[in-house]
Amino acid sequence: MKLTILGCYAATPRTFTNPTSQVLEVKNHLFLIDCGEGTQVQLRKYKIKFSRINHIFISHLHGDHFFGLPGLISTFRLLGRDKELHIYGPKGIKEAITLFLKLGDSWTNYPLLFHELESKSPELIFEDDKVTVETIPLEHRVYTNGFLFKEKEAPRTLNVEAAKKYGVDRSQFHNIKDGMDGNAKNGNTVPNKLLTVDPPDPKSYAFCSDTVYKESIVPQLKSVDTIYHESTFLDSESQLCAKTKHSTAKQAAQIAKQANAKQLILGHYSTRYKSIDLFKEEAQEVFANVELGDDGKTFQL
Amino acid sequence: MKLTILGCYAATPRTFTNPTSQVLEVKNHLFLIDCGEGTQVQLRKYKIKFSRINHIFISHLHGDHFFGLPGLISTFRLLGRDKELHIYGPKGIKEAITLFLKLGDSWTNYPLLFHELESKSPELIFEDDKVTVETIPLEHRVYTNGFLFKEKEAPRTLNVEAAKKYGVDRSQFHNIKDGMDGNAKNGNTVPNKLLTVDPPDPKSYAFCSDTVYKESIVPQLKSVDTIYHESTFLDSESQLCAKTKHSTAKQAAQIAKQANAKQLILGHYSTRYKSIDLFKEEAQEVFANVELGDDGKTFQL
Numbered sequence: 001m002k003l004t005i006l007g008c009y010a011a012t013p014r015t016f017t018n019p020t021s022q023v024l025e026v027k028n029h030l031f032l033i034d035c036g037e038g039t040q041v042q043l044r045k046y047k048i049k050f051s052r053i054n055h056i057f058i059s060h061l062h063g064d065h066f067f068g069l070p071g072l073i074s075t076f077r078l079l080g081r082d083k084e085l086h087i088y089g090p091k092g093i094k095e096a097i098t099l100f101l102k103l104g105d106s107w108t109n110y111p112l113l114f115h116e117l118e119s120k121s122p123e124l125i126f127e128d129d130k131v132t133v134e135t136i137p138l139e140h141r142v143y144t145n146g147f148l149f150k151e152k153e154a155p156r157t158l159n160v161e162a163a164k165k166y167g168v169d170r171s172q173f174h175n176i177k178d179g180m181d182g183n184a185k186n187g188n189t190v191p192n193k194l195l196t197v198d199p200p201d202p203k204s205y206a207f208c209s210d211t212v213y214k215e216s217i218v219p220q221l222k223s224v225d226t227i228y229h230e231s232t233f234l235d236s237e238s239q240l241c242a243k244t245k246h247s248t249a250k251q252a253a254q255i256a257k258q259a260n261a262k263q264l265i266l267g268h269y270s271t272r273y274k275s276i277d278l279f280k281e282e283a284q285e286v287f288a289n290v291e292l293g294d295d296g297k298t299f300q301l
Numbered sequence: 302m303k304l305t306i307l308g309c310y311a312a313t314p315r316t317f318t319n320p321t322s323q324v325l326e327v328k329n330h331l332f333l334i335d336c337g338e339g340t341q342v343q344l345r346k347y348k349i350k351f352s353r354i355n356h357i358f359i360s361h362l363h364g365d366h367f368f369g370l371p372g373l374i375s376t377f378r379l380l381g382r383d384k385e386l387h388i389y390g391p392k393g394i395k396e397a398i399t400l401f402l403k404l405g406d407s408w409t410n411y412p413l414l415f416h417e418l419e420s421k422s423p424e425l426i427f428e429d430d431k432v433t434v435e436t437i438p439l440e441h442r443v444y445t446n447g448f449l450f451k452e453k454e455a456p457r458t459l460n461v462e463a464a465k466k467y468g469v470d471r472s473q474f475h476n477i478k479d480g481m482d483g484n485a486k487n488g489n490t491v492p493n494k495l496l497t498v499d500p501p502d503p504k505s506y507a508f509c510s511d512t513v514y515k516e517s518i519v520p521q522l523k524s525v526d527t528i529y530h531e532s533t534f535l536d537s538e539s540q541l542c543a544k545t546k547h548s549t550a551k552q553a554a555q556i557a558k559q560a561n562a563k564q565l566i567l568g569h570y571s572t573r574y575k576s577i578d579l580f581k582e583e584a585q586e587v588f589a590n591v592e593l594g595d596d597g598k599t600f601q602l
Contacts, residue, residue, distance in 0.1 A: 012376040013342050037372040038339055041314050061404040063375040067368075071338040074364040075313040092404045099400055103362040103393045105443050142406050 001026045001151070001203045001301035003226075006042035008267030008293040010210075010232050010246075011064055013038050018295050019064035020209060020268060022228070023048055024149055027130040032056045033147060033207050039068035040075050046296060050079055055126065057133070058089030059209055060144035066093070070100040077108045084111040088125050088133075090143045091116040117145055122220055130154075136220060138211035140245045146208040148220065155179075156196035166190045203301055206261075209268050212242070213251035221259035226301045228293065229255055230268035231279050237270070249279040253286035263301075267293035302327045302452070302504045302602035304527075307343035309568030309594040311511075311533050311547075312365055314339050319596050320365035321510060321569060323529070324349055325450055328431040333357045334448060334508050340369035341376050347597060351380055356427065358434070359390030360510055361445035367394070371401040378409045385412040389426050389434075391444045392417040418446055423521055431455075437521060439512035441546045447509035449521065456480075457497035467491045504602055507562075510569050513543070514552035522560035527602045529594060530556055531569035532580050538571070550580040554587035564602075568594035 002025040007018025019036025023043075030052040032039075043050060058066050066089070076085060085108075087093065094114035101107055115125060117135060126133035129152070136146030158177050163170070168182035168190055176182055182190040206221050209230035221227060229252035233241040241248050247255075249266055256264035264287055266279050273279075276292055283290040291299065303326040308319025320337025324344075331353040333340075344351060359367050367390070377386060386409075388394065395415040402408055416426060418436060427434035430453070437447030459478050464471070469483035469491055477483050483491040507522050510531035522528060530553035534542040542549050548556075550567055557565035565588055567580050574580075577593055584591040592600065 011379055013339070013372065015342055015346050037369065038314070038342065041316055041339065045316050062407065063372050063401070063405060067372045067375075067401075068338065071314065071364050071368045074368075078312055090404075096400050096404055099397050100364070100368075103391075103397055103443075104364060106363065142404075 001149070001205055003205065003228075003265075003299040003301055004046055004048065005267065005293045005295060005297050005299075006039055006046065007036055007295050008269065009295070010268050010270050012271065013064075014271065016295075017271060018042055019068075020059075021068065022207065023053075024205060024207075026149060026203075026205075027151060029055065029131060031133070031149065034059055034065040034209070035068040035072055036064045037067040037071075040072045042295070043072075050076060051081065051083070053085075054083060055086045056088070057147050057207075058087065058093060059138070059146060059207070060140060060142050061090050061092060061096070062142065062210070065209075070097060073097060073101070073108060073112065074104075074106055076110065077106065081108075081110045084113055086113045086115060086126075088115045088117060090145070091118040118143070122148075134220070136206060136208060136217055138208060138217070139214050140210045140212070144210060146206060146211070146217070148204065148206045148224070150204040151202035153202050154199035156192070156199055159195055159197050162195050166194065168195060205301055208255070210246055212245045213247050213254065215255075215258070218255060218258045221255070221261065223260050225261065226263045226265060226299070227252075227256050227259060227261045228265040228267060231266045231283065232268050232270050234273070234278055235282055237272075249283040250286055253283035253290065256290075257287040263289045263291060265291045265293045265299065302450070302506055302527075304506065304529075304566075304600040304602055305347055305349065306568065306594045306596060306598050306600075307340055307347065308337055308596050309570065310596070311569050311571050313572070314365075315572065317596075318572060319343055320369075321360075322369065323508065324354075325506060325508075327450055327504075327506075328452060330356065330432060332434070332450065335360055335366045335510070336369040336373055337365045338368040338372075341373045343596070344373075351377060352382065352384070354386075355384060356387045357389070358448050358508075359388065359394060360439070360447060360508070361441060361443050362391050362393060362397070363443065363511070366510075371398060374398060374402070374409060374413065375405075375407055377411065378407065382409075382411040385414055387414045387416060389416045389418060391446070392419040419444070423449075435521070437507060437509060437518055439509060439518070440515050441511045441513070445511060447507060447512070447518070449505065449507045449525070451505040452503035454503050455500035457493070457500055460496055460498050463496050467495065469496060506602055507560075509556070511547055513546045514548050514555065516556075516559065519556060519559045522556070522562065524561050526562065527564045527566060527600070528553075528557050528560060528562045529566040529568060532567040532584065533569050533571050535574070535579055536583055538573075550584040551587055554584035554591065557591075558588040564590045564592060566592045566594045566600065
C-alpha cells in the first residue's frame with residue numbers, strides 16, 4: 001500500500017495548504033479519498049494518472065472534503081474518459097453532482113455510478129478478489145464515514161525448492177497452489193504447509209476524518225496497520241474542538257493506542273497554527289509511532 | 302478602473318494556469334467576475350481583501366467559470382463575514398449553491414442574495430451613484446452573459462481659483478457644484494462652465510466570455526474603453542472553435558475594431574497551446590492595441 005496525501009488541512013484552501021484529499025494505491029487500485037477544492041491540481045502536481053482512478057470515496061459533504069469533485073468529474077470528461085467512475089458518499093451527493101452537470105449541460109460521456117451511503121453501522125461497500133473497503137461510522141456535524149481498506153490474505157505461494165526436496169512432481173503444482181497436500185515419489189503424503197510459503201501479511205489502512213473522539217470505532221480498527229486520524233486541534237483548543245465536533249492530536253493517539261495500530265498519521269490541522277510540530281509532540285504523549293501527514297507526503301504502508 | 306486577472310485559461314485548472322476569474326476595482330467597488338475552481342486561492346495570492354467583495358458576476362454555469370463559488374461562499378462564512386453578498390448569474394445558480402450549502406448544513410451567517418438572469422437582451426443589473434453594470438447577451442453552448450461596467454459621468458468640480466478671479470463669493474460654492482451659475486461682486490452673472498472643471502472621462506470595461514463571434518453585441522459596446530474578449534483558439538482551430546461555440550483571437554479583434562474600443566485584452570486560451578504569443582499576433586492583424594491577459598496580470602484601465 002502506498003498513501004499519497006494531496007491535502008490535509010482543515011477548512012479553506014490556501015496558497016500552500018490544501019483541503020483533504022488522499023490517494024491510496026493498493027493491489028493495482030488507485031482509490032481517491034475525499035476531494036477538496038483543488039484536488040485535480042494536486043493530482044497533476046504529484047503526477048498521479050487520472051485514468052487510474054476508478055473509485056472515489058467521500059467521507060462527508062463539507063466543502064473542504066468534496067468541493068473539488070464537480071471539477072474533477074468534468075476534467076475526466078474533457079480528458080476523454082470512457083471507463084466507469086464509482087463514487088461512494090453520503091446520500092445527497094448524487095443530486096448535488098447531477099445538478100451541477102445539468103446546469104452546465106456537461107453530462108459525462110462515461111458511466112458515473114453513485115453509491116450513496118446512509119447507514120450508521122459499518123458496511124462493506126467495495127470488494128474484489130484482493131481488497132475490501134468498509135465504512136467506519138464517525139460522528140461529526142453532518143453524516144460522516146471513515147473508510148477501512150483491507151487487503152485480503154493472499155494464497156500461499158508454491159515453494160519449488162521444497163517440492164524438489166520432498167520428491168513432489170510438477171504435475172501436482174496446480175493442486176498444491178490450491179491448498180492440497182502433495183504426494184512424494186516414495187508414496188508419502190507431504191503436507192501443503194511444507195510445500196508452500198506463507199503469504200505476506202495483508203495490510204490495512206483506516207481513514208478517519210472528520211470526527212469527535214469516538215471510542216466505539218476501536219473494535220473495527222483492531223490491529224489495523226495504519227490509521228489516519230483527524231487532529232484539527234491541539235489540547236489548548238479542546239473546547240472549540242468539542243464544539244465543532246473534531247478531535248485533538250491526543251485523542252487521535254488514544255484511538256490508535258486502543259486499536260493497537262502500528263502507525264498513526266495525523267492531519268486535518270486547523271490553519272490557525274503556524275507549525276504542525278506540536279501535533280506530533282502531543283500525540284506522542286499517548287502513542288509512540290506518530291507521523292505528521294502533510295501535503296505531498298507519501299507513505300509506504 | 303483596475304483589472305486583476307486571477308485566471309484566464311479555458312477548461313481545467315492546472316498547476317500554473319487557472320480558470321476564469323477577474324477582479325475589477327471601480328469607484329471603491331471590488332467586483333468579482335466569474336469564479337472558477339481555485340479562485341479563492343488566487344484572491345489570497347494577489348492579496349485581494351475578501352471583505353471588499355460584495356458583488357459576484359457569473360457569466361455562465363460551466364465549471365471553469367463557477368466551480369470555485371461554493372468554496373468562496375463557505376470561506377466568507379468562516380472568515381466571519383456579516384455583510385450582504387450579491388450574486389448575479391444564470392437562473393439555476395441559486396438552487397445549485399443552496400443545495401451545496403444544505404448538504405453540508407453550512408448555511409451562511411451573512412445575507413446571500415441571488416439575482417438570477419434569464420433575459421436574452423441587455424439588462425441593467427446594478428446601479429449606484431457612480432457605476433452601472435449591464436449584461437451583454439452572448440451565445441455559447443449554455444445561457445451566457447458578458448458584463449459591461451460603466452462609470453457614470455462625475456459632477457464638474459469647483460475651480461476655486463476661477464471663483465476668486467471672477468469675484469464669486471464662497472457662499473455660492475455649494476450651488477455652483479450643483480450646476481448653477483455664479484454671481485460676481487460687480488453683479489455680473491458668471492456661467493457655471495467658467496467656475497468649474499471638466500470631470501475626467503468616465504471609463505468603461507466590457508467582459509465577454511464565452512461566446513461565438515457575435516456581431517450583434519457591437520452597438521452595446523460602442524466606444525467602450527477596454528474589452529476583454531475570449532479567444533479560446535487560434536485560426537488553425539477555427540473548425541473546433543465554431544463547434545464548441547468559442548471565438549478565435551482574430552474574431553475577438555474584429556469585435557474590438559467594430560466597437561471602436563481603445564484596448565482589447567485576450568484570454569480564455571485553450572490549454573493546448575504551449576505559448577500564447579500567437580494570440581496577440583493573430584489579433585493584431587485586425588486591431589492594433591491588443592494585450593495578452595494572463596494569470597496575475599493587472600491593468601490600469
